[in-house]
Amino acid sequence: MACEIIQTVFIISVITGFLALLLVIAEALFVNYGECRIKINGKKELVVQGGGSLLSTLNDNKIFLASACGGRGSCGFCKCTISSGAGPLLPTEKPFLSEKEISDGVRLSCQVKVKQDLSIKIPEEIFNIRKFRAEVAKITDLTYDIKELTLKLVEPGTISFKAGQYVQLESPAYEKSRQSVQRAYSISSNPYQDDMIQLIIRRVPEGICTTYVFDYLKEGDKINFTGPFGDFFIRETEADMLFIAGGSGKAPIKSMIEFLDKIGSRRRMVYLFGARSTKDLYYTELFREYEKKLTNFSYVPVLSQPSEECEWKGRCGYIPPFIPEFLRDPVNTEAYLCGSPGMIDAVKKALLELGVPDNKIYFDSFA
Amino acid sequence: MKETPQELKIHNNMKKGMISVTGFLGDDERHYHEIIADDKKNLEKIGLSADKIADRLEYFSRKAFPVYDGTTIIDEIYQVEYRSYRGRIMCPFGHGGGYRKGEITLVNLQNNARLCWTPLNEHMIRTHCFFEGVGSNHRLDPEIIKKALF
Ligand SMILES: Cc1cc2nc3c(=O)[nH]c(=O)nc-3n(C[C@H](O)[C@H](O)[C@H](O)COP(=O)(O)OP(=O)(O)OC[C@H]3O[C@@H](n4cnc5c(N)ncnc54)[C@H](O)[C@@H]3O)c2cc1C
Ligand code: FES
Ligand SMILES: [Zn+2]
Numbered sequence: 001m002a003c004e005i006i007q008t009v010f011i012i013s014v015i016t017g018f019l020a021l022l023l024v025i026a027e028a029l030f031v032n033y034g035e036c037r038i039k040i041n042g043k044k045e046l047v048v049q050g051g052g053s054l055l056s057t058l059n060d061n062k063i064f065l066a067s068a069c070g071g072r073g074s075c076g077f078c079k080c081t082i083s084s085g086a087g088p089l090l091p092t093e094k095p096f097l098s099e100k101e102i103s104d105g106v107r108l109s110c111q112v113k114v115k116q117d118l119s120i121k122i123p124e125e126i127f128n129i130r131k132f133r134a135e136v137a138k139i140t141d142l143t144y145d146i147k148e149l150t151l152k153l154v155e156p157g158t159i160s161f162k163a164g165q166y167v168q169l170e171s172p173a174y175e176k177s178r179q180s181v182q183r184a185y186s187i188s189s190n191p192y193q194d195d196m197i198q199l200i201i202r203r204v205p206e207g208i209c210t211t212y213v214f215d216y217l218k219e220g221d222k223i224n225f226t227g228p229f230g231d232f233f234i235r236e237t238e239a240d241m242l243f244i245a246g247g248s249g250k251a252p253i254k255s256m257i258e259f260l261d262k263i264g265s266r267r268r269m270v271y272l273f274g275a276r277s278t279k280d281l282y283y284t285e286l287f288r289e290y291e292k293k294l295t296n297f298s299y300v301p302v303l304s305q306p307s308e309e310c311e312w313k314g315r316c317g318y319i320p321p322f323i324p325e326f327l328r329d330p331v332n333t334e335a336y337l338c339g340s341p342g343m344i345d346a347v348k349k350a351l352l353e354l355g356v357p358d359n360k361i362y363f364d365s366f367a
Numbered sequence: 368m369k370e371t372p373q374e375l376k377i378h379n380n381m382k383k384g385m386i387s388v389t390g391f392l393g394d395d396e397r398h399y400h401e402i403i404a405d406d407k408k409n410l411e412k413i414g415l416s417a418d419k420i421a422d423r424l425e426y427f428s429r430k431a432f433p434v435y436d437g438t439t440i441i442d443e444i445y446q447v448e449y450r451s452y453r454g455r456i457m458c459p460f461g462h463g464g465g466y467r468k469g470e471i472t473l474v475n476l477q478n479n480a481r482l483c484w485t486p487l488n489e490h491m492i493r494t495h496c497f498f499e500g501v502g503s504n505h506r507l508d509p510e511i512i513k514k515a516l517f
Contacts, residue, residue, distance in 0.1 A: 074457025074465040092461070178384040183454065204452045204468060206388045206504065246436065248453070276436050304436040318436065341467060342435025342451045349433075364453075 036085075039119045048114060054080070055110040064129040065122065066229040068168060068184050071110035077184075077229075078109040085118035129226060130156055132167075136221045137196065142282040145203040146248055147214065148188070151196060151223065158194040159227070161187060163234060163259035164252040164336070166364065167197065167227030171212040183209040186338065186364070187228065188251035190258035197225075202248035232336070232364045234259070239334045239360070241267055242326065244319060244347050246274040246339030250283060252364075253338055257287070261294055269297045270326040274319045274343060276305045278312060300326070319343070320350035330355035337363040373461070374400075380459035381500075391459055393502025406498045409509045415517065420509070421493035423516045424484055428471045446474045456487055460497075466490050473515060480515035482507065 033050025038057070040046065048057050055071050055078050058064070068075035076096035082105050089097075093108045112118075134151035142148050153159060168182040189198035204210045217223070234241075234256050243253045253271065260269065275281050280303075287299035302319050306312035315322055327333060335351050337344050344363050351361055370378065381399060383390035395402060410416060430441050431449035438448040448471070455465025466487040473482045484507055491497040492507070499506040 068454065069457060069465070072457055073461075075455060076465065095462075176384055176388045178382070202452070204454075205470065207452075207468070208384075208388050211388055274436060340435050340451045340453065341469075342432050342449060346433045346435060 033115050036114050037117045038114070039117070041121055041124070042119075050114045050116070052114055053110050054082075054086075054107075054112040054114055054118065054120070057114050058109065062131075063122070063126060064131065064226045065109050065126060066168065066184075067110065068182055069110075070179070070182055073108060073111050076108065079106050080109045081105050081121040082107050082112065083119045083121065085116045086112050087115065128160060129229065130159070131224060131226045132156060132159065133222060133224055134197075136217060136219050136223060139217065139219055142200065143280055146282060147201050147203075149199045149201060149213065149217075150189075151199070151225070153195050153197070154222065159197060160194065161191055161197075161228035163187075163191055163255040164232040165228035165230045166232075166252070167199075167225040168229065169199065169209065169213075170224040170226075171209040174212055174216055176211055177208045181208050182226070184229070184364075186230075186232075186248075186252035186255070188254045190255050190262060192259070192262050200248050200251040200254075230364060232338070232362055234336075235334055235362075237334065238267060239332050240328055241269045242323070242333055242335045242351075242356075243269065243271040244274070244323075244335065244337050244339070244343075245271070246319075246343045247280075249337075249339030249343070251338070253336065254283065254286075256336065257290055257294075257297070260297075261290060266295050268328065269294065271297070271299045272319050272322060272326065273299070273301045274339065275301065275303055277303055277307050298326075318346070320346055323347075323350055323354060327354055327356070331357060333360065335361045337361065377460050380461070386457060386459055389504045391497075391503055391505070392500035393504075393506060395500030395502055397500065399497065399500075402498070402500055403496050406509060407496055410496075413509055413513050415509065415513060417492050417496040420512055420516070421489050423512075424471075424489045424492070427473055427516075428484075428486065428489065431471060440476075444476045446476055448472045456485075458487060458490060458494075460491070460495055462490075462494070475515045478514060480511060482511060482515040 036048055036050040038046040038048060046061050053071055055065055055067060065080060066077035068077050073092040086107055089102065090111050093111050096108060097106055133154045135154055136149060137152040138150040140148040166184045166186040169185050170180055170182050172180045185199040185201060187197045188200045201210060201213050203214050232252060245253045281301055290297055291299055302315045302322055303312055304318055306316055333356050335356055337347055348361055352358060378399060380386050381391040427441060427445060427447050428449060431439055431447040435451065438446055441447050449469060451467060451469035454468050456468050457465050469486060471484055485505060488505055488507055498509060
């Protein structure tokens with residue numbers, strides 16, 4: 001009896017599998033969605049060949065929505081609002097969307113196939129996003145597991161971005177990765193240097209892109225990226241600013257501080273940088289220089305595990321207990337956070353408890 | 368066995384250099400279905416369920432997550448370190464929703480059993496009863512899990 005059931009289940013699986021395969025092949029070979037129109041923000045209209053994902057179709061037309069997973073539905077970056085023509089919401093999209101987003105028609109553009117005319121809404125900044133080709137001008141070791149990349153732009157030759165934004169770096173297919181992947185990296189240089197960008201990349205053990213950057217990428221190589229993306233940037237107010245970062249999280253904060261220096265900002269700024277030990281510290285001299293240059297800026301490294309030999313004279317422990325010392329007026333403070341998710345979580349909790357308003361705590365979501 | 372297109376896609380996702388550098392199968396030549404079936408038998412033998420294991424892994428990762436720059440001792444005998452990285456990785460079974468990149472290392476100080484896993488492992492164990500192939504860097508052997516966590 002059991003044997004018969006297994007046999008029947010097996011036969012049904014094979015038939016279903018075969019039919020599904022036929023369907024996929026038939027769709028690829030015979031279904032032609034023809035020309036479709038994509039209306040963007042009620043103004044611009046694209047005439048495209050149907051059949052591709054909305055994300056790739058827009059990309060083909062030089063409109064770059066963010067994507068960190070190459071359209072596999074795993075990063076949740078490629079959201080856009082679709083008012084008509086999208087078809088039903090897929091189970092792959094649901095985990096990324098809030099109830100509100102679902103009711104507003106927000107979708108993952110990589111999961112939506114262009115099968116008919118569509119009407120979509122995307123932020124105007126998206127039109128500033130470009131695909132860049134750059135030359136690796138310099139690779140600098142900042143610590144044992146953090147490198148700085150200097151990328152000189154080749155085509156287009158200049159970039160316009162806000163301090164704090166990120167780009168999607170493309171790591172090509174190589175010995176250890178069968179396909180090219182895109183990963184997000186915050187820009188660490190300032191927007192006034194518009195013919196190059198710098199990135200600070202921390203090695204992730206066995207990571208596809210970081211292994212490429214650490215073990216394969218060389219000075220002189222060409223590399224592609226798209227950008228700029230993200231809404232992590234300085235708010236133009238007079239509020240006190242508290243920057244808190246750890247690890248590679250120094251990148252967007254460095255860009256912000258360089259920018260604030262360039263515009264001669266007199267806002268009160270404190271930068272708390274958390275690391276394990278002295279071997280995880282970098283750019284210390286640079287930020288000491290900014291303490292002299294900026295009228296109202298202090299840089300405070302905090303070590304969680306300073307080794308005994310290093311005779312560390314600075315603050316020891318985790319960042320949260322040191323925050324009150326630097327918080328003058330919590331309600332009138334903006335906090336800019338960047339670092340590991342664990343750090344963001346702990347610091348955000350502490351800031352809320354100290355009375356910093358939730359809507360004044362900024363960090364890259366999905367990071 | 369003939370694979371459906373969906374299964375083919377999953378199998379492909381698990382190979383080296385697709386979603387991750389080292390892949391999910393190691394040098395295991397079994398099909399992922401067989402790996403799952405064999406591990407289900409292993410679980411029966413040791414009297415644990417995938418849910419129970421996932422609960423336990425999540426218990427430790429939740430407690431260690433806020434201690435982001437060092438190790439912590441949990442329940443007096445577990446030394447745990449959670450290194451979280453920015454970004455998310457997808458499940459090879461094609462689920463929507465990425466899983467946090469990171470590594471949780473646990474040492475049972477009573478018997479020195481050591482375990483290293485990622486948030487994706489927690490999901491794959493609970494939802495797919497998938498412990499990865501033998502030889503995969505992230506393979507979690509149910510026997511070792513039992514020794515380290517229960
Ligand atoms: C907005 C944003 C900005 C960012 N900015 C920066 C930045 O400025 N600097 C920076 O360094 N990073 C930054 N990141 C992170 C960066 O985008 C990448 O996620 C990171 O560098 C890792 O990429 P990778 O390709 O090397 O790792 P991946 O290969 O994508 O992932 C490796 C991880 O996947 C998991 N994994 C792999 N294989 C398995 C397996 N078999 N079983 C279970 N789990 C497995 C492990 O957790 C492992 O650590 C940013 C991310 C975001 C979202
Ligand atoms: S591109 Fe990653 S979810 Fe759509
Ligand atoms: Zn899954």
